[in-house]
Amino acid sequence: MKIKILVKVFLVCLIALNSVAQKSNITPVVDQTHPDMHWWQEAKFGMFIHWGVYSVPGRGEWLMYQEHVPIKEYINLANLFNPKDFNPKEWVAKAKEAGMKYVVLTTRHHDGFCLFDSKVSDFTAPKTAAKRDFVKEFADACHSAGMRMGFYYSLVDWHYPGVLPQGYPVAPATMKILADQAHAQVRELLTNYGTVDILWYDGMSPNDPEGWHSKELLAMARKLQPNMIINDRSGIPADFGTPENSVTAQSRPWESCFCMNRTWGYAKYDRNYKPVHELLRLLASCASQKGNFLLNVSPDGDGTIPVEQAEILSNIGKWMKVNGKAIYGAGPSPVIAANLGMATMVGDKVYLLIQRWPGSTVPLAWIGSKLKSACLLATGQYARIEQLGDRVWLHDLPQYPPDPWLTVIELTFEGEPKPSEPAYN
Ligand code: GLC
Numbered sequence: 001m002k003i004k005i006l007v008k009v010f011l012v013c014l015i016a017l018n019s020v021a022q023k024s025n026i027t028p029v030v031d032q033t034h035p036d037m038h039w040w041q042e043a044k045f046g047m048f049i050h051w052g053v054y055s056v057p058g059r060g061e062w063l064m065y066q067e068h069v070p071i072k073e074y075i076n077l078a079n080l081f082n083p084k085d086f087n088p089k090e091w092v093a094k095a096k097e098a099g100m101k102y103v104v105l106t107t108r109h110h111d112g113f114c115l116f117d118s119k120v121s122d123f124t125a126p127k128t129a130a131k132r133d134f135v136k137e138f139a140d141a142c143h144s145a146g147m148r149m150g151f152y153y154s155l156v157d158w159h160y161p162g163v164l165p166q167g168y169p170v171a172p173a174t175m176k177i178l179a180d181q182a183h184a185q186v187r188e189l190l191t192n193y194g195t196v197d198i199l200w201y202d203g204m205s206p207n208d209p210e211g212w213h214s215k216e217l218l219a220m221a222r223k224l225q226p227n228m229i230i231n232d233r234s235g236i237p238a239d240f241g242t243p244e245n246s247v248t249a250q251s252r253p254w255e256s257c258f259c260m261n262r263t264w265g266y267a268k269y270d271r272n273y274k275p276v277h278e279l280l281r282l283l284a285s286c287a288s289q290k291g292n293f294l295l296n297v298s299p300d301g302d303g304t305i306p307v308e309q310a311e312i313l314s315n316i317g318k319w320m321k322v323n324g325k326a327i328y329g330a331g332p333s334p335v336i337a338a339n340l341g342m343a344t345m346v347g348d349k350v351y352l353l354i355q356r357w358p359g360s361t362v363p364l365a366w367i368g369s370k371l372k373s374a375c376l377l378a379t380g381q382y383a384r385i386e387q388l389g390d391r392v393w394l395h396d397l398p399q400y401p402p403d404p405w406l407t408v409i410e411l412t413f414e415g416e417p418k419p420s421e422p423a424y425n
Helices: 002-026 038-043 088-097 134-145 172-191 214-224 276-287 307-326
Strands: 045-049 102-108 148-154 198-202 255-258 292-297 341-346 349-354 362-364 371-376 384-388 391-395 407-413
Touching: 038 148, 038 292, 045 088, 045 148, 088 102, 088 134, 088 307, 102 134, 102 198, 134 148, 148 172, 172 198, 172 214, 255 276, 276 292, 276 307, 276 341, 292 307, 307 341, 307 349, 307 407, 349 362, 371 384
Parallel strands: 045 102, 045 292, 102 148, 148 198, 255 292
Antiparallel strands: 341 349, 349 407, 362 391, 371 407, 384 391
8 A cells, every 4th residue: 555655656756847847848938148239229220131142033032932933943043143243341331331330141041042151051152153152251341341240040941842831830850950950050150250240030930949949049159159149030039129121119129120122132123212211210210219220232143232222321321420429329218309200319418300390490398307409410500499388499490401301400408308297296
């Protein structure tokens, strides 16, 4: 009898232990070791570059999937990908000119084609027509220009048999091959190209962090590049969120990525460019909510950034030169002006980014601190201030907005800028 009871107790303990062990295996992956993100949150504005073999036909980076191009046919694109005009120094210079502080390049997109040398794949630029390691050249250009550098890496590889269509589970053997390849390539990327500032995952399909061994992937990345910041698209929240083509503020560091037109990869037919004032609105909207803005360019198969995109970058740069202090290091302002547009705060200054210019007098309300000065950044002109209770009028300003895209007024308060207290307090 006693023995029976002892065996029972033993079995119960065993089951309990086993279930604890199982539970700890399925604990959601939480990563609390964030590297210093200060530079990135100050930077606010970066360049995204989608470039690969899909840039040759110029029908977007989803071409293989959307046109259901068989692998055998698709890989021929690598024979045509031999960009004579690839000059990453020029890309970096364009990013700088636009006021961007970091550049993120698609080192490999969902089609599996690597712009870098890889021991675990032959579908790479160095092993096909180009015979060049574009990531190396890109990294050298960033490092020598002092530009912060990010690597986009797609986990999924469509050119591996049995992976398409997306959204379905893959065979366990295939999952293992995909995960092994991703781990090996992330290791290559984080080992062979010097300092990497950002790792930008994408394409976690199937959506299976355990299958991808995302936890181990993260641990490896942290070890190889301890200061690098990592996005949230490998099944782990990591360091920052990545709303796509939408400005959706999060309570953690976040970055909205946007196409300039409607396609990430080069699409010669897509001329639906957002106007400069709209792109600046998006940038300011991110900054006013403490977020970053990652704006995409899509070089063609030769490596040239299309003229329309270069022109947009240069116009944004002109605006940033004058108004950048309203963006870099910005966060939400306690004093807002919803009648006019957006507001940011940097240090103790408030910047009004005015989309609806009201004329020579600009009215503000709900202001709880004394306003010392109001300066129009476009011209350097100071407004005449009239302040009555919590209402303020900025007088003697131009009738029409002096900046064709987004006019900024810098407000300096006596002490901290504060909104007025509600009357019932
Ligand atoms: C998406 C798309 C992709 C693009 C990316 C940018 O996941 O699949 O083509 O690279 O988002 O955020």
